[in-house]
Amino acid sequence: MKSLFLSFLFLCLSSFGYAQKFRIPNKKKSDKIHFKLINNLIIIPVEVNGVKLSFLLDTGVSKPIIFNVLHISDSLKFKESETIFLMGLGDGEPIEASKSINNVVKIGEVINLHQDFYAINNSDLNLAPRLGIPVHGIIGYDLFKDLTIEINYSRKFIRLTEPENFKYKPNRKSEKLHLEFYSNKPYINAEVTIKEKNIPVKLLIDSGGSDALWLFEDDSLNIHAGERYFNDFLGHGLSGSVFGKRSKVDGFNLKRFNLKQVNVAYPDSSSIIMAKNHKERNGSLSGNILKRFNVIFDYPKGFVTFKRNGYFKEKFNYNHSGIELAHDGVRLVKEVDDSNRRLKNSNLQNDTGGNNQLVVNVETHYKLVLKPAYAIVELRKNSPADLAGLRIGDLILTVNNKPAYRFSLQEITNKFYDDVGKRVKLKIERKGVVRDYSFTLKSPY
Template sequence: MHPSIKSLFLFLLSIFFAFSLQGQVPGFYMKEEKRRVKLPFIDSNSLIIMPVSINGGKEVNFLFDTGVKSNIFFSKTLADSMQMQYTRKLNLVGADGKTVLSASVSPNNHFDLGPLEGIFQAILVLDEDFLELEKVIGVPVYGVIGYEFFKNNPVKIDYDNSTVIFYRRSALKWRPFGFRKMDIDIQGNKPYIETSIRQINGPDLAAKLLIDTGANHGLLLNMETDEDIVLPENNLESDLGRSLGGDLFGYVARIKRLNIQGLKFRNVITSYPEENEFSEVIIETGRQGSLGSDVLNRMKIIMDYPRNRMLYKKGAKFSDEFKYDMSGLMVRVYSAENKRFYISQVREDSPAHRQGVEVYDEIITINKIPAAFWELSEITELMRSEEGKVISLELLRTNPSDPEQSTLHKITFLLEKQL
């Protein structure tokens, strides 16, 4: 989920009550007393997606996200079928005073993850799936689980093996071999760490960053939070994602180095969103930005909220180059089930733009392989793979004035590094 979405929910969910029941504490627990349990997750651009059954219903995919304070569900129709009960309606209002959408509060639900269960879980159910994460992620996702999953027990995220290990609270009194330790500040039910950043055109920064497992960027810096944050001269204007306030625009560039207390990441791709109506909420947290999955997936990390610490070490991808799209295309999904992909954005003066690719073109084949054989994450990886690589697309273009008419276009271009 994009950081701007989280900023909005931090603002909105201050009115979303924390449900509790006398003698019971809401949270996630092991069904059997063990030292730890291991859960595989679906890895889509290093986002953590796991199937969850709610109230005994069928399993649906949830995004597990340290950057979100409350559980959120995107489908009111599906929530009704899962026998969720609602106590009240909320009109979610942005900082500009305009109603964005409405939601229902469901205070008491049971989550089943096989060896784990979440008891007395409150959920904010959106009446309309405004975020449409499936189009961005390429995997059907029906909700987000945040702070509740992490708050009581250490949780290890192993991106190399696509597993989450949920520990008994007392199991990690000592630091595991090879792991470093740093303090985390749990503020507003979200984890923050202190880092240092060496910029290309600006001074060195001491940056407080949100650990955000639900964002697929690497580093994000909010320029409005610190006058010392300087946008590099070599940058690309880009659509950075969608929030409840609309599409978020900004720039993408690189920083020289990110230092996470001893681990140094070089030439990190960095997002610089434009100031928006939720910037004041971000400024109030005291943070300068956030760390997303394109940095986190280069480490093995243990989020230990009970002890206010993060344990971390290098992962298999630590030395991998940070790559950015070299085609100029942003590809989205009409339907992950039917594997239909379309072009949602074409960057001006990019290789694809110069060869005539247009927004809303549907992808039929990529390098002569039918679209049905691709995953969105594979397309994303291909478009940032190697400068000079030949990309051949067959595109179906519909006539906007006559939807019944469409033409097939064959376009070839070479990937070109622009950052």
């Protein structure tokens, strides 16, 4: 999948005291929260000052962020204490944010009475169009540092437990790895195989990125894209868009777990200046690999445990169409109103053979309803969709002769990751004109 919004991982925030703390005030000192898995990203329900919101669970962010806060600021009753500037991925300028203190945060039965947030009013930082559901913020280190957190990707729930109450179950099928921390972000040692050579790498664990693997090109380590790659948009950063090369590595190894032909992105060096503050870092391990395991994060003890799940053998595919879609508001759609269908008249008539037949006339009523609209927001140059004539801004009306609004954003996107050779038909609207296009899915390199 496209790597969305990865820049939030690399915030340059100073460390603060830990007076704020997440607690679980029930007898078990544990709670289970169901989440939505969209584009390999975990979206959890979070209540802030009594307002129910949705947050991205991101192991790579040091302080929680709320964005587009102007839409909900009155309800949140934020207490602002200072204005700061944040810098992240991308080659743009730092953005302005307000620090808000002493907020009450609840995640299920988990609660923190004195949580800080960084509120960003930049309308460009909006995850909802790309994910197809409302997302109001990001939370990471402040939650992970206080609790032992089990992420069950296969059954789509997280279990949060106070560390002293968490009990590990002996399991020969899992692997426990040591965590290292730099600027409150977790790193592990792994291994990539490039041109049959095994290369040790230190990677940020980044549940806030939807790609499989990011690597920083380094000739001294023989880490580079090689000859088989394609240039692509990698995602939106806190400080701008991120571009780079996409390819595959022969293998990726976490101790005895081995994945073959893994998608990898090599971001442009100008976009990752902040990420390279940690000199030993070689890249990021993200959602398209993490989802293949059920993972236990134990920050207090400094370990992470991986156990393979049903996603493990899922093939690593790229977008074979070149299209990146986003939710683009709603449109009025004419639908049959079944509740208002009624018999208009009926009568017996003779057919040509002299037999009687009952003719029933039904009066059909229609209604106008609002349905989600999807538009092309990125289009890879020389991709099948680009060569077919599709353009950025095109509104998708039908997909393979079925109305687009009957699909979720992720369901349509998944069709673009289907097998090479499959045919895709799209009906689109461009500047009020309806057009038909079709193309064959093709490997991008």
